[in-house]
Amino acid sequence: MSSPYSKELLVAQLAVQRASLLTRRVFLDSAKGTVSKSDASPVTIGDFGAQALIIAALRHNFPSDEIVAEEEGSKLREDAALADRIWELVKSTKLDDEKAETEVLGGAVKNKEHMIDLIDSGNSKGGRAGRIWAIDPIDGTKGFLRGGQYAVCLALMVDGDVKVGVLGCPNLPVDDAAPLSADAGAGSDEGRGVIFSAVLGQGATSRPLTSAGLAGGKSIAMKPVTELSAASFCESVEAGHSNQGDAAKIAEKLGITRPSVRMDSQAKYGSIARGAGDIYLRLPTSKTYQEKIWDHAAGDLIVREAGGQVTDVLGRRLDFGHGRTLAENKGVIAAPKAVHGQVLKVVQEVPGV
Numbered sequence: 397m398s399s400p401y402s403k404e405l406l407v408a409q410l411a412v413q414r415a416s417l418l419t420r421r422v423f424l425d426s427a428k429g430t431v432s433k434s435d436a437s438p439v440t441i442g443d444f445g446a447q448a449l450i451i452a453a454l455r456h457n458f459p460s461d462e463i464v465a466e467e468e469g470s471k472l473r474e475d476a477a478l479a480d481r482i483w484e485l486v487k488s489t490k491l492d493d494e495k496a497e498t499e500v501l502g503g504a505v506k507n508k509e510h511m512i513d514l515i516d517s518g519n520s521k522g523g524r525a526g527r528i529w530a531i532d533p534i535d536g537t538k539g540f541l542r543g544g545q546y547a548v549c550l551a552l553m554v555d556g557d558v559k560v561g562v563l564g565c566p567n568l569p570v571d572d573a574a575p576l577s578a579d580a581g582a583g584s585d586e587g588r589g590v591i592f593s594a595v596l597g598q599g600a601t602s603r604p605l606t607s608a609g610l611a612g613g614k615s616i617a618m619k620p621v622t623e624l625s626a627a628s629f630c631e632s633v634e635a636g637h638s639n640q641g642d643a644a645k646i647a648e649k650l651g652i653t654r655p656s657v658r659m660d661s662q663a664k665y666g667s668i669a670r671g672a673g674d675i676y677l678r679l680p681t682s683k684t685y686q687e688k689i690w691d692h693a694a695g696d697l698i699v700r701e702a703g704g705q706v707t708d709v710l711g712r713r714l715d716f717g718h719g720r721t722l723a724e725n726k727g728v729i730a731a732p733k734a735v736h737g738q739v740l741k742v743v744q745e746v747p748g749v
C-alpha cells in the first residue's frame with residue numbers, strides 16, 4: 397500500500413517544480429516582470445504565472461479540494477496586454493519529463509481565459525473543515541525583485557492540520573551543507589535551486605529543483621544546538637516584517653554574537669530545516685498585521701518534520717484553521733525542539749514582544 401498522501405506529495409512537488417522554473421525565467425529577466433512598482437506588496441508576472449500552473453495541477457488531480465491562493469485574476473481581466481504576457485509565459489513553461497507533465501500534472505493550461513479562471517479559483521476562505529491547499533506563488537517578492545531569495549510555496553491542510561508541505565527555493569544552494577547566506581548568486585542558477593518537502597509523520601527531504609518528483613530526495617534534519625550562544629538567527633530582510641531591534645536584544649540575552657542572516661521568504665524555514673541555520677524568529681512589528689496562512693503552512697510542517705518546533709511568540713502552535721490568516725497567532729519562533737523552550741522564554745522577557 398502506498399503511504400498516506402503519496403499522490404498529493406508527488407503532484408505538489410511537480411507543480412512546485414514547474415512553477416519554480418517559470419519564476420526562474422522571470423527572475424533572470426532584468427525587469428523581473430514587475431507589474432506594480434510602487435506598491436508596498438509588489439507583484440510580478442511570475443506571481444500570476446506560477447499560481448496558474450499550480451492551480452492547474454491541483455484542479456486536474458483533486459477537483460473538489462478548496463484552494464487559498466494569494467493572487468486574484470481581476471487585474472488580468474482589465475489589462476489584456478498583461479494577461480497576454482502571462483499567457484506567453486504559462487504556455488511555454490513545461491517540465492522536460494513529458495510523462496510527469498501530461499500524466500501527473502494534466503498537461504498545458506487550455507487557453508488564456510482558462511488561465512485567468514484558474515488564477516481566480518484560489519479564493520477559498522479557508523477554515524477548519526476539509527481539504528484546503530494554500531499557495532504563495534512567489535513568497536518574498538521583494539527579495540525576488542532585489543535579486544535575493546524567494547520561495548514557491550504549497551501546502552495541503554486537512555481539517556486545519558498541515559499534512560503536506562512543499563517549498564521551491566530557486567536561489568538557495570542545492571547543497572544542504574552549504575553555509576547559510578542570503579547571497580543568491582547574482583542571478584546565476586549554477587548549483588542553485590532546491591525543493592524542500594514534508595508529509596506529516598514521514599520526515600522532511602530536499603532535492604535539486606531540476607530533479608523533482610519523488611526520486612532523488614535526501615532526508616534533512618535540523619542541526620542539534622548544544623550551546624545556544626553558538627547558534628545563528630535567521631530573520632526577514634524587511635524591517636517592516638519582523639522587529640530586528642527586538643531580535644538583536646534576544647540574541648544578546650542568549651549570548652549570540654554572530655550577526656543574524658537576513659533572508660526573504662520561507663527559504664528561512666527550509667534553511668533551518670536542513671541545518672544551514674538554527675533559529676528563525678519573526679517578531680511582530682504591528683499590533684494589527686495578521687500573518688497569512690500561505691506564508692507559513694509549508695515551512696511550519698517542513699521544520700517540524702526535520703526535528704524542529706514552531707510556535708508563535710506566546711508559545712502557541714500556528715493554527716491554520718482560522719481562515720486565510722493566522723488570526724490567533726502572533727509572530728513565529730522556529731527552533732530545534734531541544735532549545736525551543738529556552739528561546740521562547742527569552743523572547744517573552746523582551747518588553748513589548
Ligand SMILES: Nc1ncnc2c1ncn2[C@@H]1O[C@H](COP(=O)(O)O)[C@@H](O)[C@H]1OP(=O)(O)O
Nearest residue numbers: 436437536632633634636637659660661685691
Ligand atoms: N507587517 C508585516 N509583518 C509581517 N509580515 C508581513 C508584513 N507585511 C507584509 N508581510 C508579508 O511578509 C511576507 C514576506 O516575509 P519575509 O520578510 O519573511 O520575506 C510577504 O508574504 C508579505 O506579505 P505581502 O506579500 O502581502 O506583502
Ligand SMILES: [Mg+2]
Nearest residue numbers: 532535536691
Ligand atoms: Mg508571501
